[in-house]
Amino acid sequence: MDSFLIRGGVPLRGDVAISGGKNAALPIMAAALLTDEPCVIRGVPDLSDTRFMADILKSLGAETKWEGETLTIHARKVRGYADYELVRRMRGSICIAGPLLGRLRKARVSLPGGCVIGARPINLHLKGFEALGAEVRVEEGYVKASARALKGATLFLGGRAGSTVLGTANVMMAAALADGVTIIESAACEPEVVDVAAFLNEMGANVSGAGSPTITVTGVEKLHGAEHQIIPDRIEAATFAIAAAATGGDVTIRNARPDHLRAVLDKLNEAGVAVAERGACLVVRRAGTLKASDVTTLPYAGFPTDAQAQMTALLALAPGISIVTERVFESRFMHVSELARLGADIEIEGPSAIIKGGRPLSGAPVMASDLRASAALVIAGLAARGVTRVNRIYHLDRGYEKMDAKLRKLGAEIRRVRNAERG
Numbered sequence: 485m486d487s488f489l490i491r492g493g494v495p496l497r498g499d500v501a502i503s504g505g506k507n508a509a510l511p512i513m514a515a516a517l518l519t520d521e522p523c524v525i526r527g528v529p530d531l532s533d534t535r536f537m538a539d540i541l542k543s544l545g546a547e548t549k550w551e552g553e554t555l556t557i558h559a560r561k562v563r564g565y566a567d568y569e570l571v572r573r574m575r576g577s578i579c580i581a582g583p584l585l586g587r588l589r590k591a592r593v594s595l596p597g598g599c600v601i602g603a604r605p606i607n608l609h610l611k612g613f614e615a616l617g618a619e620v621r622v623e624e625g626y627v628k629a630s631a632r633a634l635k636g637a638t639l640f641l642g643g644r645a646g647s648t649v650l651g652t653a654n655v656m657m658a659a660a661l662a663d664g665v666t667i668i669e670s671a672a673c674e675p676e677v678v679d680v681a682a683f684l685n686e687m688g689a690n691v692s693g694a695g696s697p698t699i700t701v702t703g704v705e706k707l708h709g710a711e712h713q714i715i716p717d718r719i720e721a722a723t724f725a726i727a728a729a730a731t732g733g734d735v736t737i738r739n740a741r742p743d744h745l746r747a748v749l750d751k752l753n754e755a756g757v758a759v760a761e762r763g764a765c766l767v768v769r770r771a772g773t774l775k776a777s778d779v780t781t782l783p784y785a786g787f788p789t790d791a792q793a794q795m796t797a798l799l800a801l802a803p804g805i806s807i808v809t810e811r812v813f814e815s816r817f818m819h820v821s822e823l824a825r826l827g828a829d830i831e832i833e834g835p836s837a838i839i840k841g842g843r844p845l846s847g848a849p850v851m852a853s854d855l856r857a858s859a860a861l862v863i864a865g866l867a868a869r870g871v872t873r874v875n876r877i878y879h880l881d882r883g884y885e886k887m888d889a890k891l892r893k894l895g896a897e898i899r900r901v902r903n904a905e906r907g
């Protein structure tokens with residue numbers, strides 16, 4: 485298992501290019517199952533999660549070919565049964581269920597478990613499939629869905645914490661090949677959902693309203709192959725912006741979509757960080773002291789839960805009291821106890837982290853628990869005095885493409901070591 489060794493205290497300077505979005509790429513790769521023609525997807529980030537999704541597609545019978553960041557998927561023939569162990573290992577793989585149901589009218593996919601960021605139910609996905617006329621059973625650890633015919637319907641996907649991103653994508657993908665019109669109310673508005681809808685339309689589907697809470701899908705008989713460019717990863721961009729701010733740096737973030745980052749940029753501003761937009765570039769600069777701020781995570785266009793841990797690390801550096809409230813995954817605070825090892829003073833009170841910020845951080849060995857918690861620890865390590873060792877960075881490799889190389893290019897002293905190595 486690899487670790488990162490970081491010698492902190494170096495302000496990040498220079499420019500960094502953002503990769504394609506992981507959470508757009510995963511359901512778009514799954515959507516390629518909806519056609520027997522080849523699909524060419526550009527800007528697929530090279531991550532363990534995307535490689536893993538490609539393996540799942542192969543196990544279903546699709547051919548996949550990588551050429552750099554272009555992935556061609558040809559699902560000439562598809563099986564409806566995904567390998568239990570393969571699917572169980574990545575929660576995002578639930579998004580193969582919608583395309584399998586749409587194309588084959590049946591899907592058997594292992595039930596994704598909970599994970600370290602909290603319970604991860606899929607009741608809304610299943611409710612959507614049932615509304616389309618599928619019979620859905622959860623049995624022997626599998627979700628088994630089948631339908632003689634899929635029929636368009638009006639359905640409501642709102643849940644306890646808002647809508648569901650992958651649930652919305654799943655229902656859209658199944659409905660693309662259903663008979664008649666499906667109206668998804670309380671649909672997730674995330675840019676990743678818009679990107680999936682764009683890909684479906686490029687394949688010949690008829691989806692409108694994506695990006696709003698009401699999505700209309702008019703079913704078509706058949707979808708064809710298509711080419712698609714994945715949107716930039718807004719969470720990777722947010723992570724680099726926050727890292728620049730935390731180190732008092734000056735970083736130009738290229739290939740970003742500032743319009744997807746409004747809530748993050750607004751909070752950075754509030755925290756005393758200067759952000760300038762130049763087309764697809766963001767220039768993030770912090771010269772003065774950080775200011776305390778309050779942040780609440782919400783579904784899009786609110787502050788993203790996937791940038792909460794990173795923002796918590798930043799606010800630990802801001803003198804004063806900041807409150808970070810998590811409304812999407814309420815127990816997503818695994819990074820807090822590790823940040824404490826670096827000297828951060830943070831207490832958890834229900835869904836909120838109360839941060840008494842401004843204490844100097846000093847390097848320590850810490851353990852990554854999930855993808856975004858790991859990013860928070862890297863940010864804190866970059867800002868801390870001395871050496872931080874972030875263990876178990878396979879979590880980071882799931883969702884950040886070459887993070888260490890990108891940070892090194894910005895001047896960070898960071899290197900990857902095998903655990904046997906003492907560094």
Ligand code: EPU
Pocket residue numbers: 507508510575576603604605606607608609610643644645646647648649650651672789790812813814855856883
């Ligand atoms: N929820 C339900 N029932 C469902 C589905 C979700 O109650 O059937 C609840 C969840 O428990 C949560 C909320 O609804 O409280 C939102 O969950 P959502 O379904 O939107 O999450 P997801 O689609 O499984 C995606 C991303 C996550 C990201 C969330 C929220 C992918 C592969 N994953 O998950 O990304 O946090 O949306 O934006 O797209 C990450 O990249 O680190 C990550 C965890």
